[in-house]
């Protein structure tokens with residue numbers, strides 16, 4: 001046996017010696033390498049097209065075998081249009097990447113995001129994790145940890161808590177209306193994208209950091225916070241499907257590199273600014289006498305009854321500014337755009353607001369609770385945000401066991417999501433005119449209204465992961481619309497080109513130029529304090 005082994009070894013050795021490296025390379029020709037690579041690639045594509053567990057789901061050909069169909073559209077910022085088109089072309093369930101499905105289906109909406117259901121968020125959400133920070137409510141995928149985090153903050157987000165902070169919202173609105181009046185008196189048009197954004201940032205500054213951020217007063221993007229967040233979202237939302245995710249760009253090495261040259265990578269500058277603000281409030285014995293959301297976060301206790309740590313408080317404050325400012329200002333712009341593009345709606349709404357002020361003899365600005373007595377206002381805001389919800393990417397979840405759409409079985413654990421904009425245009429739920437702005441649809445039939453409310457995805461459904469900041473947004477948006485139309489006549493400067501939208505998770509409308517005229521008899525006073 002050993003004689004046989006040694007003679008075989010001897011044979012191989014002599015073979016090896018007789019072939020030099022070059023001889024070997026000559027035998028494995030370039031053509032062979034090319035053919036092998038082509039064979040592997042073709043097998044890979046054929047597998048994804050015909051043998052993959054999602055091969056039975058329709059979708060664009062490229063999307064079935066490469067993530068670049070989706071990635072390219074994410075990067076170019078047109079997802080708010082792309083996702084509507086792809087569902088129009090391929091139906092209610094579409095394979096938008098080799099291993100990702102997008103769905104429009106009322107039943108699935110409930111199964112993924114409804115009461116009593118809690119499909120797990122996918123790994124994609126880790127792209128929102130901030131290096132070195134505590135686990136965040138929005139990105140956390142572990143259901144138990146998320147439930148704990150959510151319970152801890154829910155008191156601060158309840159409607160009764162938010163109404164106690166309404167005075168801060170009103171302070172910002174007063175500042176905005178006076179600023180707008182100054183421009184309208186001079187005959188200037190205004191970029192409502194900037195003004196609504198400044199309003200929403202100053203409000204979250206009041207709630208999460210203890211003071212306005214100064215965006216309204218200075219009419220600037222103070223410290224470039226708004227730009228830093230917008231740029232940060234471009235990276236975080238679009239790198240989610242890449243290895244390393246946003247941390248590829250937002251990490252110690254890259255941030256250190258910028259610091260070396262005395263600058264910052266934008267987002268890290270914002271992180272540092274947030275940390276300084278929160279640290280100074282925590283050092284100031286918590287609230288420093290002020291009752292707001294940050295005071296609640298500073299008082300939070302963990303399971304052992306210990307006070308929440310600095311990183312835990314910081315992440316909650318950052319959640320508010322990251323998730324609560326742009327979303328809300330997008331909502332305000334959607335409302336104003338749709339109102340201005342329908343003169344009949346505009347007239348009816350302004351009359352409703354005026355009648356309320358007059359019948360109540362209101363001399364103070366309308367409160368949130370009073371706005372809820374204006375059914376047309378409520379319907380208009382809901383309808384505008386239905387058509388253009390702030391978040392338009394899929395809210396990705398792992399498919400729970402036994403999920404099927406249109407008789408197509410979805411393997412358990414498949415990443416599957418619903419984009420709020422596409423679900424909100426579902427004709428089976430909202431009617432054949434689902435793409436039209438028609439606030440009246442919310443009054444026509446009580447049971448239909450209940451169905452539409454339960455499927456409306458603007459705030460991410462009705463379950464445990466629905467938007468925790470919804471109450472803040474509703475307070476701001478209703479007050480903003482009512483008070484703007486009470487004090488001004490407004491319109492779009494160019495109704496044919498009202499704005500342009502880029503979508504990076506949020507569908508952000510830029511350059512929304514509007515004219516304003518102060519209405520006779522409306523005396524706006526500069527806010528005191």
Ligand code: HEM
Nearest residue numbers: 138320323324327328331390395459460467468469472473
């Ligand atoms: C018009 C305004 C808003 C819209 C349309 C909106 C929309 C949404 C949506 C669709 C989700 C679900 C995301 C997902 O499942 O991946 C969500 C979650 C969330 N929102 Fe909002 N949002 C708005 C305002 C706010 C505000 C004002 C805040 C805070 C001040 C906020 C904080 C959050 C947080 C922390 C989550 C994660 C909740 C969790 O997972 O438990 N949002 N929002």
